[in-house]
Amino acid sequence: MLSNGHADPLHDVSTLPDILLLHCTGGDSELEFLANQGVREQPPLIVCGRDGDTVTMRLAMRAGARDYLTESMPKQDLLNSIQRIRDETARHRHAEHGKLIVVVNGKGGSGASMIATNLAHSLVGDEGNEVTLVDLDLQFGGLCRYLDISPEVGMMQALESATEMDEMSADAYTCRHSSGLKLMAAQSKQPVMPRGVSIERLEALLKVYLSINDFVVVDSPAHLDPATALFFDKADHVFVVVQQSLPHVQDAARLMQILGSELGVSRDRMVVIVNRFTKNAEVEIGDIKKALRLNSVHTVPNHYKLASESINTGVPLADISSSAGLTKSIRRLKDSLVEPDDSPNPTLLERSLPSFLRR
Ligand SMILES: Nc1ncnc2c1ncn2[C@@H]1O[C@H](COP(=O)(O)OP(=O)(O)O)[C@@H](O)[C@H]1O
Ligand SMILES: [Mg+2]
Structure with missing residues (x-):
């Protein structure tokens, strides 16, 4: 839980977290900051926004979010998303x-x-x-x-x-x-x-x-x-x-x-x-x-x-x-x-679209 009074959620953070999870409830200045800043080392980003909030979703995509979830989605979707990032990180580590x-x-x-x-x-x-x-x-x-x-x-x-x-x-x-x-x-x-x-x-x-x-x-x-x-x-x-x-x-x-x-x-x-x-x-x-x-x-x-x-x-x-x-x-x-795990991960859009279409 970060509240550093700064638009950059990672401002002054000395040890990067494994995952950055943004809960956007309108006035998404943190997300805007992430979407507009240049390339930098940043942990994988998951954004949770309001149902049907296409503005936040577009910002999330621009910010390079790995996943976009809405508030009405079940808790399990968030856990799955975290798990996917964890597996990817582990695979990356094992490649070395x-x-x-x-x-x-x-x-x-x-x-x-x-x-x-x-x-x-x-x-x-x-x-x-x-x-x-x-x-x-x-x-x-x-x-x-x-x-x-x-x-x-x-x-x-x-x-x-x-x-x-x-x-x-x-x-x-x-x-x-x-x-x-x-x-x-x-x-x-x-x-x-x-x-x-x-x-x-x-x-x-x-x-x-x-x-x-x-x-x-x-x-x-x-x-x-x-x-x-x-x-x-x-x-x-x-x-x-x-x-x-x-x-x-x-x-x-x-x-x-x-x-x-x-x-x-x-x-x-x-x-x-x-x-x-x-x-x-x-x-x-x-x-x-x-x-x-x-x-x-x-x-x-x-x-x-x-x-x-x-x-x-x-x-x-x-x-x-x-x-x-x-x-x-x-x-x-x-x-x-x-056992090899070669199943490709669905893209952000593929994962998020169903929740929009369900509405
Ligand atoms: N699946 C098994 N079925 C029958 N005996 C076993 C089995 N696994 C281990 N043993 C026996 O248990 C004993 C202890 O095994 P060991 O691997 O040295 O245990 P630990 O390292 O946990 O102290 C061994 O003498 C072995 O023969
Ligand atoms: Mg032993």
Whole structure:
């Protein structure tokens, strides 16, 4: 809410907002200002005007508005409009670098490491995506075992070189799996206290790895410390892995609440994965959705034999059985991340005209 006594709604605004939403109720001096000023960096503009106010609508078009809504339109139209701009901004951002996916459990033993590893493996897929899997459990991390890799280098060496690291040298700090998947090992041989990690260095690392990968998948411990907070904050998606039990759901609810309130991770960036899913469990999917206030969750079926064989032998699920339900559910999760969204956005006129014609 800006009222700066100035025709320019962005006068003296030091940090540009993500979206500028103008509610015009006549005497549209702000909109006129925007329509008449020259080119400048300006956030996407949405204008909400009175029904049938063609003057305001024309001004909105001249001001380069992305959308024009009228007061009688349902709230959902405004939400859709904001969502469209958000998606476009995100797509634009991803054109420059890879997606960051953080997998975390509400409770130890939920299957977060198993899912992170196999999701990352699946993302390499036939497309040959560049994917780096990061083991962020710097104290106890053992993701290398999930892929049968004996790491010579890992996070500690990468952090030491973080300030000189560039796109060319970054891959030297990861270990390559035969599939092409790269692992940033935690190097549990030399356990470190999280407070010994320089966040500036970690941030520099993340930037380089996002620039050379299509996906960076992070297996994160559930506790909040400056290191995990950095990854949660930057994540495009946070996958919270739970199982069908009350303590799991309670812990997940708490984690999601903290992620939201402390780190500003919006709910639409969080995906809940119900692992070891069975139909006849006491806690049903509907209960979980209700408790966590979600419309949907992703399920990964219980398949103890396959999961433990994969973990014990260090062979990814897809290389043991590509047709098992467990493997397929991970593939579905991957598809939800790589599905292209090519549907062209309707123009301002196409979107606004129906509301005028309805009158
Ligand atoms: N979908 C599944 N079905 C059966 N067992 C599973 C499944 N996912 C994980 N497990 C088992 O749960 C255990 C814990 O998995 P792990 O990924 O290490 O959990 P976390 O990282 O959340 O602590 C593993 O021994 C694995 O075999
Ligand atoms: Mg784990």
